[in-house]
Amino acid sequence: MTTQMLGALESGLLYALMALGxxxxxxxxxxxxxxVDGSFTTGGAIAAVMISGGxxxxxxxxxxxxxxxxAGAVTGLLHTKGKINGLLSGILMMIALYSINxxxxxxxxxSLLGENTVFNSIAxxxxxxxxxxxxxxxxxxxxxxxxxLALRATGDNQRMIRSFGTHTDNTIILxxxxxxxxxxxxxxxxAQQSGFADISSGIGMIVIGLASVIIGEAIFGARTVFFxxxxxxxxxxVYRVVVALALRIDWLEPTDLxxxxxVIVVIALVVPSARRTWKxxxxxxxxxxxxxxxxxxxxVGGGL
Amino acid sequence: xxxxxxxxxxxxxxSPDEKIALIDVNLDLRPGDFVTVIGSNGAGKxxxxxxxxxxxxxxxxxxxxxxxxxxxxPEYRRSKWVGRVFQDPMxxxxxxxxxxxxxxxxxxxxxxxxxxxxVTSKRRGMFREQLSRLGIGLxxxxxxxxxxxxxxxxxxxxxxxxTFTEPxxxxxxxxTAALDPARAELVTRLTQNIxxxxxxxxxxxxxxxxxxxxxxxxxxxxxxxxxxxxxxxETKRDLTMERLIGEFERISGHKLSDxxxxxxx
Numbered sequence: 001m002t003t004q005m006l007g008a009l010e011s012g013l014l015y016a017l018m019a020l021g022x023x024x025x026x027x028x029x030x031x032x033x034x035x036v037d038g039s040f041t042t043g044g045a046i047a048a049v050m051i052s053g054g055x056x057x058x059x060x061x062x063x064x065x066x067x068x069x070x071a072g073a074v075t076g077l078l079h080t081k082g083k084i085n086g087l088l089s090g091i092l093m094m095i096a097l098y099s100i101n102x103x104x105x106x107x108x109x110x111s112l113l114g115e116n117t118v119f120n121s122i123a124x125x126x127x128x129x130x131x132x133x134x135x136x137x138x139x140x141x142x143x144x145x146x147x148x149l150a151l152r153a154t155g156d157n158q159r160m161i162r163s164f165g166t167h168t169d170n171t172i173i174l175x176x177x178x179x180x181x182x183x184x185x186x187x188x189x190x191a192q193q194s195g196f197a198d199i200s201s202g203i204g205m206i207v208i209g210l211a212s213v214i215i216g217e218a219i220f221g222a223r224t225v226f227f228x229x230x231x232x233x234x235x236x237x238v239y240r241v242v243v244a245l246a247l248r249i250d251w252l253e254p255t256d257l258x259x260x261x262x263v264i265v266v267i268a269l270v271v272p273s274a275r276r277t278w279k280x281x282x283x284x285x286x287x288x289x290x291x292x293x294x295x296x297x298x299x300v301g302g303g304l
Numbered sequence: 305x306x307x308x309x310x311x312x313x314x315x316x317x318x319s320p321d322e323k324i325a326l327i328d329v330n331l332d333l334r335p336g337d338f339v340t341v342i343g344s345n346g347a348g349k350x351x352x353x354x355x356x357x358x359x360x361x362x363x364x365x366x367x368x369x370x371x372x373x374x375x376x377x378p379e380y381r382r383s384k385w386v387g388r389v390f391q392d393p394m395x396x397x398x399x400x401x402x403x404x405x406x407x408x409x410x411x412x413x414x415x416x417x418x419x420x421x422x423v424t425s426k427r428r429g430m431f432r433e434q435l436s437r438l439g440i441g442l443x444x445x446x447x448x449x450x451x452x453x454x455x456x457x458x459x460x461x462x463x464x465x466x467t468f469t470e471p472x473x474x475x476x477x478x479x480t481a482a483l484d485p486a487r488a489e490l491v492t493r494l495t496q497n498i499x500x501x502x503x504x505x506x507x508x509x510x511x512x513x514x515x516x517x518x519x520x521x522x523x524x525x526x527x528x529x530x531x532x533x534x535x536x537x538e539t540k541r542d543l544t545m546e547r548l549i550g551e552f553e554r555i556s557g558h559k560l561s562d563x564x565x566x567x568x569x
Contacts, residue, residue: 146417149401149409156398163357163396164465165383165414 006125008244012237013128014190015208017135019216019236020229021182022209027228028143029155029175031079034090036209038097039071039180040202043187045101048110048197057118061188068184069177071097076173101199108199117192124193131189135182136229143225151175152225183209204258211261212236214268239264305505306333306356306473311365313351313529325351327529329365333473338499338506340516342548343526344560349509352526353477356507358382370472384414387471387504389462389479396462399451403442403461406450407431410465434468435461438494456487460494467498474499476508480515492519513545523548527556 050060216235408422
């Protein structure tokens with residue numbers, strides 16, 4: 001049980017980088033970016049090919065990040081300059097990346113057993129918290145800079161930030177790029193931790209990312225950027241714990257995992273909005289009853 | 305300061321919906337001019353604003369600000385010179401970001417946005433001072449999300465964000481129209497104070513006739529894509545609503561038809 005939980009913590013931290021990437025597109029840019037399914041594999045593919053070719057694992061990981069940055073930028077270009085619907089731009093890129101990843105890898109699966117990875121000298125449970133904290137803090141700081149504020153405003157009120165001189169095409173491309181860079185970083189580290197890169201490893205990744213972000217927000221809240229990124233990280237860990245527990249149930253097959261994930265996302269999306277509607281309704285009812293019982297009170301509230 | 309020379313704009317050219325939005329419009333604003341714009345529905349008031357801010361580009365003619373020919377610059381590159389407040393209180397601010405973050409974005413208007421922090425303690429002090437000039441207590445709520453403010457508060461904040469970097473041109477597009485009378489009056493008063501204090505060259509579209517006459521030093525009236533009446537400061541002082549409406553009907557040959565036109569408040 002403890003080993004399982006430690007394993008869940010470890011993969012939670014590895015996937016947390018991917019969740020942070022999804023947070024940037026899904027929450028900040030309000031852009032459902034399906035590139036993730038492809039760029040996650042790209043990260044693993046680049047890292048695996050370079051490591052098995054004898055490169056330093058750190059340089060291989062860095063190259064994987066660059067690959068992700070480029071993939072995201074292309075999706076951004078398709079959407080902004082090509083004026084292709086956001087969802088479709090991501091799908092197109094995801095499909096294109098499948099072939100590209102195959103070209104990079106040369107075969108559907110590359111084994112890294114016995115190769116020199118970043119986890120050879122430092123155990124994942126020690127290295128990963130350090131990497132995740134560094135990435136989270138850097139992301140928080142970036143989102144507070146002039147450029148970071150413009151990025152956030154692009155997802156919040158595009159018309160407004162344009163009227164203050166930001167070319168929103170550029171901020172969208174930048175956001176997608178950073179997001180997929182993080183996703184590829186996650187893919188590269190997971191390939192090294194699991195000992196192989198596989199062409200199909202990215203399938204369903206976007207849903208796992210969404211699940212992490214949404215679960216995190218539901219449990220830990222997302223009042224500020226600091227808490228929102230923290231929620232994405234913790235959400236990723238909680239998701240892995242839930243998965244580990246689910247797999248202990250006898251009648252569940254490992255292949256049921258994707259269904260469980262989809263169900264978690266649906267619940268997490270439906271419950272808060274249903275609860276909000278219900279709250280609004282009951283509040284409206286209480287307020288109107290108050291108004292009726294006090295006929296001489298003109299209007300409550302007022303001021304500016 | 306602001307010049308429009310022979311500006312024309314056609315919507316949906318060649319289609320059955322073809323419509324002249326502006327035709328051969330000439331306008332010359334001197335520095336510090338505060339011009340109110342009135343006109344019937346579809347007269348071209350909003351198109352005029354969009355033409356200046358860069359949301360739309362003229363089909364013919366040119367737009368100049370302070371001597372620069374800017375007709376073909378996109379909106380984001382004109383923002384250096386042009387501040388704007390929209391009719392919709394939701395349009396001018398980012399709801400999920402805090403008041404200080406919104407101000408920081410406005411503060412970097414037209415500058416290259418880099419990796420320095422948006423809200424620094426120095427800037428925060430300045431923001432607080434600016435907000436206190438609005439006199440509605442926002443200076444104590446720097447970390448509040450803008451989405452939690454009322455429409456009037458948001459519009460007052462939008463006005464401050466559009467003006468505190470002193471743009472060369474201020475565009476106000478019916479910016480009090482969506483507010484209730486008391487809040488509209490407050491935002492109008494703030495507008496008057498800010499414009500006169502900073503001596504901003506201002507173009508204000510309004511459908512409130514009384515306001516159009518009372519505010520500013522010049523009034524223009526538009527109809528069917530043209531400026532049909534241009535009233536200077538002196539004449540404007542003796543202007544009454546009846547005379548203005550009479551004048552409109554005499555020149556345009558039809559009744560002033562704006563379902564939202566307000567004669568006074």
